Amino acid sequence: MTIGDTINVYIISRNRLLRESLARIFKKQNDISILTGDALTSATLQEICDSGVDVVLIDSINALLEEAEKVRELRRTCPNLNLVVVCMEENEETFLRAVQLGVTGYVLKEASAMDVTAAVRTAARGEASCPPRLCHYLIEFVARQxxxxxxxxxxxxxxxxxxxxxxxxxxxxxxxxxxxxxxxxxxxxxxxxxxxxxxxxxxxxxxxxxxxxxxxxxxxx
Amino acid sequence: MSVALNPIRVLVANRPRLMRDIVLATISDQPDIEIVGEVNDEQEMAKAVEDTHPDFVIVALRGGDKLPDVCYSILERHPQMRIIAIASDRASTLFCWTSLNIHSDRIETSEEGVLRALRGKPEMPRA
CATH class of the missing domain: 1.10.10.10 (Winged helix-like DNA-binding domain superfamily/Winged helix DNA-binding domain)
Incomplete structure (x- = not known):
């Protein structure tokens, strides 16, 4: 992904308000195009793979973990895909499980819409982002390992x-x-x-x- | 953009921050809606209601479909006020409280749902 490229983002959220409004906020950015879905279904995964999506943004860590097998399959099929989660969950172990599933952007809902946009851009560049406290936990975890x-x-x-x-x-x-x-x-x-x-x-x-x-x-x- | 003579006055008080931004993004472009304040917690909400006299307060729905406690005392003092409560973690929960202990049915949480609730349309789309 280089500067000037359009970032193709797929938003997955059961909450229609969040889905619609995030899509509208993203569409105001010149470099982001949007697709949306309400669940991690097989059809959704197919659409993500077929549409050249760069970043999947999902608003539920539980939905992601419940569909762990589908997520792994998605990452195998589309290895360049980046996953960003927006969630309420600050629990370290949940965060670690998300990382183990390949999530590279972890944003808490206390973040602003601007923060979410920034996390999407960061993920599209192949970089990672998460709250500093969880980043510290991750570093400690690796050190312990x-x-x-x-x-x-x-x-x-x-x-x-x-x-x-x-x-x-x-x-x-x-x-x-x-x-x-x-x-x-x-x-x-x-x-x-x-x-x-x-x-x-x-x-x-x-x-x-x-x-x-x-x-x-x-x-x- | 022309502004309505008597806009609907809205205080946005829901959490978390992202959902507040989402609500603001939904209503800020509407010519008939005026955002009179934006607050982050319940104590601020009670004070902001007294300061700004909104027609509607938008709050986050708690677990078990409960309103934040402060809403009940606000409704007691201002029975004409409407409170819209939105869940951020579910597909279809948006309640519109019209006065103490009386509320509308569950309707779909969507941009259209929020705007219809604010405009008092009776034909709100049901979830």
């Missing part, structure tokens, strides 16, 4: 068997032992044993924490 989780724990994590690793995405989706057993053609007791071993190896007390440990360690979830 390079210090590493306790080495022994990392080794244990690497020792997850293929079958155990196969279970992690299913745990991430919130499936019960029974549902996982049906999916993998295993008995419920066998799944229970696998989960027990995963918890032991990741050194946590519950399955969601185990998923987070694996995600943090770089497992593609």
């Amino acid at each position: 390079s210090d590493g989780l306790p080495t022994a724990r990392m080794r244990e994590l690497m020792n997850l068997t293929r079958r155990e690793q196969l279970l992690i995405p299913l745990l991430a989706r919130g499936l019960t032992n029974k549902e996982i057993a049906e999916k993998l053609n295993l008995s419920e007791q066998t799944v229970k044993n696998y989960v027990h071993r995963i918890l032991r190896k990741t050194g946590v007390q519950d399955r969601l924490a185990a998923v987070e440990v694996c995600r943090t360690a770089g497992l593609n979830l």
Whole structure:
């Protein structure tokens, strides 16, 4: 993207007022063109890919995280696409999950419309933006990672068997032992044993924490 | 742009900031609407109502479809005032309070919905 190019932005928001007004605000900028949609549907994704969109602006972090698989697929199909989220959520872990999904612009709704416009331009240039407090958290998180989780724990994590690793995405989706057993053609007791071993190896007390440990360690979830 | 003789006076008091900007962008170009103030919190809202005597106050809808508490005391003191409450996180929630405990049905949160609510059109598009 070079200076003078038009930035193609796709706004996704269930809130029609926000969608319409943001579109109108953007249209006043000479360098931004707009498409809009109300949800992250397969049709929306297709339209985004077909329309040469540079930046997708979505106003709900929950919608983004709920459709994580579609978002990953979108990024695989359109690797140059930039994602900007506008949301109320200042929670660090939610922010981190958004970053792991490839979000490069994170704007809180306490920001102004001008700030949102600036975040879109920043993303279109291939740069990142987020509130300073979350930026600090991100830097600390990376620093903690390079210090590493306790080495022994990392080794244990690497020792997850293929079958155990196969279970992690299913745990991430919130499936019960029974549902996982049906999916993998295993008995419920066998799944229970696998989960027990995963918890032991990741050194946590519950399955969601185990998923987070694996995600943090770089497992593609 | 010509300005109406008796414009509809609006105090914009909704949060977060982005939604306030959105509302301002929606109504600021309308010749029959005058923005008499823009405030950031509830304490400021109560004072601004007394200072500016708006016809409408636009606020953010709280979780569970509640008005900010200060709105009830404002409506008690100024029963003729209208309060429009907009949710920023849902598809279709915009309420128009006409007096204490009486409010219109839920209507679609859109630019047209906001303008119709301000102009008192009875045929507001329903969600």
